[in-house]
Amino acid sequence: MIQEEDRYRAPALDKGLDILELLAQIDGGLTQAEIAKHLGRSPNEFYRMLDRLVRRGYVTRIDGDRYSLTLKLFGLAQSHAPVRRLVSYATPFMRELAEQTRQANQLAVFDRGSVVVVAQQEAPGYWGISIRVGSHIGLFDTGSGHVLLAFRSQEERLLMINEYSSSKEHPTVAKEFFDRLDQIRERGYEMMPSAQTAGVYNLSAPVLGPDGRAIAALTIPYIALVNVPQAPDMTETLELIAETSRQLSALAGSEALNAK
Structure with a gap:
């Protein structure tokens, strides 16, 4: 039988x-x-x-x-319920971060060869840099891209770069770039002038899964605010985004986010 x-x-x-x-x-x-x-x-x-x-x-x-x-299975998983849950849980933290910093912020993931913005919180005042949800941004020239690469193994970095580059032109990836990724990992965040907008600094920190890998990048496109009472400076803003990313990382490892 x-x-x-x-x-x-x-x-x-x-x-x-x-x-x-x-x-x-x-x-x-x-x-x-x-x-x-x-x-x-x-x-x-x-x-x-x-x-x-x-x-x-x-x-x-x-x-x-x-x-x-490859990272294709990871990308398929990212596009399903876990990302929706992450966005759902991250939204109140991102809203509070915007209020504290007086700056906009965004959440991005690596999805099937692209860096994709999955959540965005407007600045509470008149001025802020916003990126539409669903936008594809650079892997090599953005704070989000750097953070997503930095908190991965070297083998995974190469896979991500190959997937990203399969349909895009990209510069030769020099040893200095990987050295920079190691420095980002060591200090826990990226701070760099925007390659797209003059006067803007990308302040980016990772949202880490239980295994220590970056599952998302939280970024503030920081602009210096004039005549805004008690607006945090860049150093204070960096501390606030780092704390928010730690809170989201703790949440990412919780049973609530991983529940089916």
């Missing part, structure tokens, strides 16, 4: 999922032979499946003959 759990087996699907689950646990990727050895099968069984996973963008080839996960 066929057991209930085997009645609707899909061997090809199981094989593909076995590969994805295995590669998710391995840093540096595996060769086809190593995948077969881990899964107790013949290497020839995996050739077509690996080819399809590469063509669909879930797996990439590195160092010639090694296979590693």
Whole structure:
């Protein structure tokens, strides 16, 4: 008699999922032979499946003959309920941050090769720099992009850069750029002049998941406010955004955000 759990087996699907689950646990990727050895099968069984996973963008080839996960699964997850929950929980914190700093702020994530603004809070006064929700912004020349890269492993940084660059022109990524990312990670934030608007500074801090990886970047496009009583200066604003990002990071690791 066929057991209930085997009645609707899909061997090809199981094989593909076995590969994805295995590669998710391995840093540096595996060769086809190593995948077969881990899964107790013949290497020839995996050739077509690996080819399809590469063509669909879930797996990439590195160092010639090694296979590693891309960030496509991460991007799919980002576009689903977790991001909506993050935005929902972040909104009151972003509103309070705007009131404290007298500046606008925004929340951005890395989603399928793009840096996307998923939430935006207007400044409470007349003046502020706003970016529309849904806007795609730069990975290399924005505070949000720098923070999203900084709080990832070097392997993940390269995957993000490759995904971002697949449909865009980009400068050669020099060692100095990665050194800058390490400095951002060490100090916990990015502070840089805007590459798009004169007189604006990007103040960006990470929203970290339970594993310490950046799942989002919180950014204030800081402008010096004149004749605004008690408006925080840049140093005070940086302290406020850092504290808000810590609160959101704690929230990101809570059962509430991860609940289904």
